[in-house]
Each structure stands twice: as C-alpha cells, then as structure tokens.
Amino acid sequence: MEKDTNQERLKVVSPTVRELDLEISPETVKKEYEKVLRDYVARVRLPGFRKGYAPKDMVQRMFEAEIKEEVLDNLIPDNLRQELENLKIIPVNVPTVKSVDFSLEGGVRYQVSFEVWPEFDLPADYLERKVEKEKTQLEEAEVEAVLNRLRENASEYLPVTGRGVQSGDYVVIEIQGREAVSRKFLPVEKVVVLAGHPDNEPQLNEVLPGLKPGDEKNFTVKYPPDYRQKKFAGKEIEYRLKVLEVKEKKLPELNDDFARLVDEVENLEALKEKIRQDLARRREEEARDKAIDQYLARLAAEINLAIPESMVKEEAQAIIGRQFREEELKKIPANLWPGLLEQARKQAEASLKNHILLRKIAAREGLEITPEEFEQELKRVSETRNIPLDQLKAALTRDGRDEDWKLNLLLRKTVDFLAGRIIIF
Secondary structure (H helix, E strand, C coil), X not given: CCHHHHHHHEEECCCCEEEEEEEECHHHHHHHHHHHHHHHXXXXXXXCCCCCCCCHHHHHHHCHHHHHHHHHXXXXXXXXXXXXXXXXXXXXXXXXXXXXXXXXXXXXXXXXEEECCCCCCCCCCHHHCCEECCCCCCCHHHHHHHHHHHHHHCCEEEECCCCCCCCXXXXXXXXXXXXXXXXXXXXXXXXXXXXXXXXXXXXXHHHCCCCCCCCEEEEEEECCCCCCCCCCCCCXXXXXXXXXXXXXXXXXXXXXXXXXXXXXXXXHHHHHHHHHHHHHHHHHHHHHHHHHHHHHHHHHHHCCCCCCHHHHHHHHHHHHHHHCCHHHHHHCCHHHHHHHHXXXXXXXXXXXXXXXXXXXXXXXXXXXXXXXXXXHHHHHHHHHHCCCHHHHHHHHHHHCCHHHHHHHHHHHHHHHHHHHHHEEC
C-alpha cells in the first residue's frame, strides 16, 4: 500500500482525533488464513476423528468465527503499526478499531480511530504578552507558626508521675477483647494511644482519664455493621485494658539553645530571620509560578489549544491517586465524586496544556539541558536527599528515568526563561 494513498485516507476529525482507513491485501489474508486453519486442524479434537486428522473443510465450518478472529488479531496490529510508522504518526492512546470488512477474495478493510497531540504554532509575538506578578507580604504570625511546628517536632514524651491519664497523654496499654456472643478471646495486644484523640473509640476515651500505671478497666464496644474493619463489623466486643505507661508531651523552651538544636544558627533571632527568608522566597516562587500559569492559560486560550481526552482522563486519575490514599477513596461519599472528578479534570487539563506549551517554547527558543547542567542537578538532589551520587545515577539508569529527569529540568529552565521575559514586577 502506498504511503500517499494512506495519507489521503487519514481523516482529521478534530485537533486531537484522527481516523485512518486501511487495507490488507487478499494474498496476505489468504496466507494467514491457511496458516491459522492448519493450526486448528492440527490441534482440535472432533468426535470420530483422531487429533490432527479431522477433515479440513469440517474444521473450517465448525471454527469459522474463531479462525477469522485469530487472523484479524494476527494481521491488524502489525499492519497498523507499519502504516503509522510510514505516516510518522505516534498515537497517544491505543487505536480503536471501529469497523472491519473481512473477505478472503477482497482482503481486509478496516478503520481505526486514535488521538494525537495537537499540532500548533506559537504566535510570533508570544513573548510580548506580559503578566503582572502579585505583590507578596509576610506576616510575623507565619514565622511564629513555623517556630511552633519546629517545637512540636522537637517535643519529648516523658513518663508521668503523681497523676492519672489526661487528654493529650500518650498511654501504653495492654488490651484484649472477647466477642460477647461466641465468648472467643482475641489476641492480647500492646498498643500506644493518644488519650482523647477523636479517632479513638469513644468508649476508650471515656475510661482512660485518671488511670495510672497498673490500673485496669473494662469497657464494651458495639460496632456497626458497616464498620471499616470487617472482622469487627456488627459485633459486640468486651475489652479489658491495663495501663502500662503514661507519658506527657514536653515542649522545648523557645530560646537560643533550641535554635541551635534545630538548625546551624547562632541564636533564636538568627533562626527567625532564616525562617523569614525561607518563607519570603517560597512566597515569591509561588507568586511567580502563579503568574506563569496565568500567562500560559491565556496563551492556550488564544491558540485554542486542545488536549487529547484520553490523556486528560489518565492525568485526572493520577491526580486523584496522589491526593488520596486507597482507603481514603473508599470513604468518599458518592455524591461528592462528580465534583472531585471535575476538579481533577480541570487541574489535569491545565497541567497538560502547560506541559505542551513549555515544550513548544523550549523548542522555539532552542533551550536544552547540557550534560553539565544535568550533572549539577544530580549533585544537588544527591546532597538534598542525602543519597550518594553514584547510587542516584545507578537508580535512574536502572529505572530508565534519565530522560524524564532531563525533561523536568528543561521545563523548569523554560519557566525561568519565561519569568525573565513576560513577568512585570
């Protein structure tokens, strides 16, 4: 089949959807059909005939549909791959076979539909579209909030003496349950619970206050039929607990010693200044990224950029997967799913448009990542994550992620290029 003929049979349905009408010659179809038929004759077992000795015409009549399906499965994928290569087309999804006309005398005619990345050009003056970056400001309360988080992270849990359990204490308990109906004992467990935490069973929070190490207490929990842990669902469990240890949170003093403990600084004021600078830099980066997003969104709207639907759906699912753990997804009410999916879809479409525009801009401006820049990035990541450089390189090579890392670095370089050209400060 000639390349020019196929080019004429390529239909542009939309900026991202293509349809292609293709043919497989009768000679190729007959050859494959005979091959599959011989295979069926050799392996099928029919009443009255030994395996491999059934009449060919009988096998053909009895397994006509199966033979035809196998012939198509054998021929169409290779034929389609070759024709797409001839046309220099790379689909972004698996092509869908929309219709098939099969005939030993006429060969096979079939139509496929698939999606592609859109072809588009940037406006000649695209860098003249300016965008203003929002002014940023930092409140001292934000610095205090970071300090408080650092204190929380550095807090200690010390044994309690002279009093019983209070809300907020960490309590080490030995607990055993017994099913009320079967009287079957559950295994003894040693666990740590945070007294008063809302995720605890209410009955546990009721009995813990005031207990001291060595004290024992009984309580009963009736679990609903739809309880998240199926082994307890619908059951009534009688618990016996014994307090082993009680520990209270001790926050460190907010002073120069604390500052030197959490960072390489001279005193508390130096730590506050470092936090202030980090927050200000992060706020500026967020404002810059927001301005770039606004610019790219306007550019995408101007050129009417379309994204393949299959890629939007795939990216939306990935976004949801990054936002929620599997057990969290199961708890989301059905009435909230439409809104969640729509939000993820919008985010996915915007992200993909940004991605394709940045790649186009990088190509337009001749931006690329040099070996030296990539090496420097690997060294930075190695130091930040405390991973030996050789080990990081080996992991990237083993997993085939080198090109992905280079692409991400190129996209960041392109954002930096745009920021210097289109943002009004």
